[in-house]
Amino acid sequence: MIRLFANASYDFIKWRRWAYGLTAAIIIPGLALFLVHGLNYSIEFTGGTLIQVETTQPVGTGKIRSALDAAGIRDAVVRARVGRSAERAAEPTTEATAQAVDSALAAGLGAGQYKIVRTEAVGPKVGRELQGKAFLAIFFSFVVTLIYLAIRFEWRFGLAAVLATFHDILTTIAFIRYLNLEVSLVVVGAVLTMVGYSLNDTIIIFDRVRENLHKYRRQNLYEILNLSINETLPRSVLTHGTTMATTLALVLLAGEVLRPFALVMTFAIFTGTFSSIYIAAPILMYIEKRWPGEDARGARALKPAAEPQAAPAAPPRSKATV
Numbered sequence: 001m002i003r004l005f006a007n008a009s010y011d012f013i014k015w016r017r018w019a020y021g022l023t024a025a026i027i028i029p030g031l032a033l034f035l036v037h038g039l040n041y042s043i044e045f046t047g048g049t050l051i052q053v054e055t056t057q058p059v060g061t062g063k064i065r066s067a068l069d070a071a072g073i074r075d076a077v078v079r080a081r082v083g084r085s086a087e088r089a090a091e092p093t094t095e096a097t098a099q100a101v102d103s104a105l106a107a108g109l110g111a112g113q114y115k116i117v118r119t120e121a122v123g124p125k126v127g128r129e130l131q132g133k134a135f136l137a138i139f140f141s142f143v144v145t146l147i148y149l150a151i152r153f154e155w156r157f158g159l160a161a162v163l164a165t166f167h168d169i170l171t172t173i174a175f176i177r178y179l180n181l182e183v184s185l186v187v188v189g190a191v192l193t194m195v196g197y198s199l200n201d202t203i204i205i206f207d208r209v210r211e212n213l214h215k216y217r218r219q220n221l222y223e224i225l226n227l228s229i230n231e232t233l234p235r236s237v238l239t240h241g242t243t244m245a246t247t248l249a250l251v252l253l254a255g256e257v258l259r260p261f262a263l264v265m266t267f268a269i270f271t272g273t274f275s276s277i278y279i280a281a282p283i284l285m286y287i288e289k290r291w292p293g294e295d296a297r298g299a300r301a302l303k304p305a306a307e308p309q310a311a312p313a314a315p316p317r318s319k320a321t322v
Contacts, residue, residue: 008230012277013222013285019278023171030174039176042184045131051101067104134188138169141195149203153210156287161202164280168198171271172264181260190261194268201240201276205232206284221288225281236273244269 043050142162149158172191208228250262
């Protein structure tokens with residue numbers, strides 16, 4: 001069978017500083033926007049009443065907002081979608097308020113010119129609980145991962161993996177802020193999926209690092225990391241390529257509900273792969289240099305800047321695909 005990148009020997013670690021610059025260019029402006037404007041939370045987190053209206057003719061959001069204002073409903077957020085508009089009240093309302101919105105639209109748009117297709121109500125207490133549970137889910141995933149990797153490998157590997165995943169969360173938040181995506185439970189699910197996806201990719205590389213540390217005892221960590229990344233590159237390209245093809249299909253063909261999930265997942269594949277190579281591996285190298293392991297391999301982690309060495313040639317392989 002054809003095996004992509006069968007004899008890859010790229011010096012990934014050499015480009016780590018360029019990678020730091022790229023990730024900083026994504027994270028810093030995105031976090032600045034996040035601190036100033038926050039995130040665009042859906043009604044599931046903010047609480048309120050969502051009324052989705054389908055109109056017979058295209059109607060601008062200004063006309064709907066004017067109709068609601070005329071009826072005394074002045075705290076509504078109006079968003080246009082393909083062929084319909086959605087009105088969301090900022091405060092939780094009862095069925096009577098939903099009827100008031102119906103009456104306001106009838107007066108502003110005309111009876112028979114629209115149809116209410118969905119009404120949902122979420123209290124602010126429920127919204128706050130959902131936010132808290134979402135953050136707790138991410139936090140506990142970090143704790144469990146750190147414990148698992150500390151047992152399976154050692155604490156240095158676990159810390160590097162968790163820091164790389166934290167980087168992925170920051171870049172994903174910046175991405176959501178740039179596109180001003182509505183943060184719903186579906187998007188939170190995409191973020192949690194991204195956390196697992198990124199950790200899985202990092203663990204695969206670190207597992208190969210552990211094997212090569214025992215196999216090539218004369219090589220320093222710089223060379224071992226490059227070798228391990230190159231050896232797992234075929235698997236990464238095939239896995240990430242097929243997954244991204246699926247998420248891109250969802251971006252193009254899915255409806256309004258699934259499109260934010262697909263966008264976040266598509267970006268997550270990129271940032272998860274990027275961080276496993278350019279964030280997790282260099283962080284592990286720094287940690288091993290700062291706090292060397294049992295064989296003091298970390299003391300020889302970095303090559304002299306003037307003479308970077310490529311990854312060592314691996315011994316001849318069998319035809320079995322890794």
